[in-house]
Amino acid sequence: MTNKTIVLAGGGHAHALLLHQLIRKPLPDAQVVMVSPDRYTPYSGMLPGLIAGQYQPNEMHINLAELCRLAGCEFVKGHAVKLDADNAILSIDGGRGFHYDWLSINTGSLPQSPEGFGQSDRGMTVIGVKPVKQFLSWLEDLEVQLPVLPYFALGVLGLGAAGAEVALALEQRLCQRFPGVTTHLVGAGGLLSGYPLTVQQYVREQLVARNIRLHENVQASLVPGGLQNGQGKTIFLNAVVLCTSARPDGWLQGSGLSLDEQGFVRVDNALRSLSHPNVFAAGDIATLSSQPHPKSGVYAVRHAAVLEVNLRHLLMGKRTIAYKPQRQSLALLNMADGRAIGARGAVTVSGRWVWHWKHWLDQRFMKQFPRGFLR
Numbered sequence: 001m002t003n004k005t006i007v008l009a010g011g012g013h014a015h016a017l018l019l020h021q022l023i024r025k026p027l028p029d030a031q032v033v034m035v036s037p038d039r040y041t042p043y044s045g046m047l048p049g050l051i052a053g054q055y056q057p058n059e060m061h062i063n064l065a066e067l068c069r070l071a072g073c074e075f076v077k078g079h080a081v082k083l084d085a086d087n088a089i090l091s092i093d094g095g096r097g098f099h100y101d102w103l104s105i106n107t108g109s110l111p112q113s114p115e116g117f118g119q120s121d122r123g124m125t126v127i128g129v130k131p132v133k134q135f136l137s138w139l140e141d142l143e144v145q146l147p148v149l150p151y152f153a154l155g156v157l158g159l160g161a162a163g164a165e166v167a168l169a170l171e172q173r174l175c176q177r178f179p180g181v182t183t184h185l186v187g188a189g190g191l192l193s194g195y196p197l198t199v200q201q202y203v204r205e206q207l208v209a210r211n212i213r214l215h216e217n218v219q220a221s222l223v224p225g226g227l228q229n230g231q232g233k234t235i236f237l238n239a240v241v242l243c244t245s246a247r248p249d250g251w252l253q254g255s256g257l258s259l260d261e262q263g264f265v266r267v268d269n270a271l272r273s274l275s276h277p278n279v280f281a282a283g284d285i286a287t288l289s290s291q292p293h294p295k296s297g298v299y300a301v302r303h304a305a306v307l308e309v310n311l312r313h314l315l316m317g318k319r320t321i322a323y324k325p326q327r328q329s330l331a332l333l334n335m336a337d338g339r340a341i342g343a344r345g346a347v348t349v350s351g352r353w354v355w356h357w358k359h360w361l362d363q364r365f366m367k368q369f370p371r372g373f374l375r
Helices: 013-024 044-051 064-071 132-148 161-175 197-209 297-316 352-366
Strands: 004-009 030-036 040-042 061-063 074-077 080-084 089-092 097-099 102-105 125-128 152-157 181-186 212-215 221-223 226-228 234-236 239-242 265-267 279-281 286-288 331-334 340-344 347-351
Touching: 004 013, 004 097, 013 030, 013 064, 013 297, 030 064, 040 044, 040 132, 044 132, 044 161, 044 352, 061 064, 064 074, 102 297, 125 132, 132 161, 152 161, 152 226, 161 181, 161 197, 161 212, 161 331, 197 212, 197 331, 197 340, 197 347, 265 279, 279 297, 331 352, 340 352, 347 352
Parallel strands: 004 030, 004 102, 030 074, 102 279, 125 239, 152 181, 152 239, 181 212, 265 286
Antiparallel strands: 040 061, 080 089, 089 097, 221 226, 226 234, 331 340, 340 347
């Protein structure tokens, strides 16, 4: 029997967990190739802790190249730049192409850019919290510059969990060492919309106690020197960190795949493309057409088990199984000061013990993988 070629595009959480499973139980009669722009992939759940100084980069980065070696998978460093889904060819930068029998896409997402991005950001840095490697490099460069700056206004755009955690982590890292730094948290709607009121109130109290200026219900657009709200008032800033809602990076446009209005891959309950059943998608890049759910690592982790079973079943001539999103998920928010708050449904808990619980869960997750981080 001729081996089938399975190409894994991207090194997100779902693919990392898939490879972990393949170490113990390889796929039958299959050659697996992973394509990723970097040898190391970050675990997003630990990013606020890294920003706050609670972790080192090597503690929260999975060594994909070593993981592939252990799983008997070929690792290829490169950016996916084009997909010809009709002819089953994935191309990466440099011109190399991969013909596949099955393709799985787990390339993640990037933060949405505000109105005016690239036009009016003169004199102000605009940086996404993703890609993480680029963000961390910028943050380290900023720390070198801050000692000679009399003041620095830092904005975080996005009022969801990511924005709140990143704002608190940046305050913890920068404001105590550099008195001239002020932190602003800005976004449309209200803080942590969709979370229980107890969580919202707890985080509000943290923001006030740490002098982080909260700007709610601001339909922000970039103008020279800051962010402008809908009433024409400008929040003057030296830099803006984007923690906004997810968007794809656009490389799938023109691929022939069925995409939703934002450009994410539309998949069925088996995580297979609605237009091309030899293509899977998992994590943020996927939109489950029948049961849409938030773009979150919590769901990406659960995609992995279904992806592994379905690839195995296809190779064995069996039927695929369905992914069923959980109705409620556990949210643990790092307050960056040794405390955390947790919520599941209407139940909320907070304190130092919650941070230790989150730390234990994150460490348990990362123990599955070889770690590392190099520039």
